[in-house]
Amino acid sequence: MTKMLLQLASLILLWGSVAAHMLMSYPPSLRYVHNPHTDPGNADSSLTSPLSPSGSDFPCHGSLHLLGTAEGAPVASWAAGASYNFTISGGAPHNGGSCQASFSFDGGKTFTVVHSYVGNCPSPAGGDSSFPFRVPADAPASDAAVFAWTWFNNLGNREMYMNCAVVKVSSSSSRGASEPLPFASRPKIFEANIGNGCTTQDSANLLFLSPGPDVDVNDQHAVPATGTCETATASSGGAGGDNSGESSGSSTGGNSGATPTALAVEPTNGVAGMSAGGGGDSGPTGGTDDENSTEYIPGNFFPQGYSLGSRAVETAAVALAVAVLVDFVLLA
Known part of the structure; x- marks a missing residue:
């Protein structure tokens, strides 16, 4: 008994x-058990958990000290100007939410957004969902760029999720191609629910006030965060602000103002941009064979076929x- x-x-x-667990399974995150460079004894069972509410493990669950080591070797090779996918796996998507894909070329000091997804990220159905993005043609070349996925869940506790993977980014012949916004002027990743005075709203998809030029809008009723939230980006010509201001036609003000007209964007890919079980263009389709089994691997993800709703x-x-x-x- x-x-x-x-x-x-x-x-x-x-x-x-x-x-509450979801995870970026491709490209495989730093210290992920299925990252081929991870020392099994150093695998991080908290990767599927949100960041600390205090922000103490921001960014990347505190794993950036592995840059420059064997465990921080690149897991994918991408070319500037080319399109790829990242894959989110798990069984408790909390009705989806809003996500961003970003790069850091300075060892994690700053993260620059390359694509925002308003609603349906990850898929509310759970399982694997793949999201397209493009590496800007003017992105810097690097042997150890940090690619990050950040997620603000729809239902449940107010949290911020973040997984990071090391990738190699090479220049391409399209480097001189015209970009809608220079890479250096793209917005920083949005930060909330990590002790910074900015909080997302429960039971709603987050509206990024500074999504950048590449954005999928899957929810026309998404709402901005509240509190002192950074909103400054060159993409909308605003100077940034907090909750106390108004935003009329730009992101100059804060969250209490009207939705910036710069965000009246038609979906570029929308729900059609997601595909079940898809992986990155240059890597595995959703990870190893273990991810297709029905065995639960503690601290990583629920197997496919489980949907907690x-x-x-x-x-x-x-x-x-x-x-x-x-x-x-x-x-x-």
Whole structure:
């Protein structure tokens, strides 16, 4: 009886630990168990968890110290001006949310947005979802660029998720091609829910006030974050601000103003830009064969075929497990 009670208690704890978990499986993140350069003894079981509410592990779950080491070797080779995909895996997408893809060419000091996805990122259905982006033609060449995926979930606790992978970026013949915005003038990644005074709204998709020139708008009713949020970008010509200002036709003001007219953008790819089980153009399609199995790997992702649905479903499952445990205690 005692053994059964311990097993039930472990099940409840396991459920709680994976209920909010999503992860960038391609390109494989730093310290990801399926990253070919990861030392198995150094794998990070928290990659599927949100960043600390204090921001103490921002950016990249504190893994950038691996840059320049064997574990920080590139996992993909991309060319400036070319298009690729990144893949998000997991079973608890919290009704999706809004994401950004970005690059850092200074070791993680700054991250520059190359694509924003407003709504449906990741797929609300869970499982694997693949998102297209393009490396700007004027992006710097680097043997150790940091590619980052950041996610602000729709349902649940107000959180910020972030996974980072090291990639090689090479120049191409299209480097001199005209870009809608110079790389150096693209916006920084949006930061919220990490102790910086900026908070996203629950049960809503985040509207990025500075999405950059490449954006998929899958939710015309998305809402901006509240609080002191950085909104300055050259893409809209604004000077940045916080919640106290107005934003009329630019991102000059803060979140309490009207939605900037610069964000009245038609979806460029929309939901059609996502495909189940897709991987990066130059890498594996969603990872290794282990990801197609039905075995749960602790701290990484739920297997394909599991879809936890909404927070209500997750809560009901936990409540049922607790009720069963209580019954066993009473019968004992």
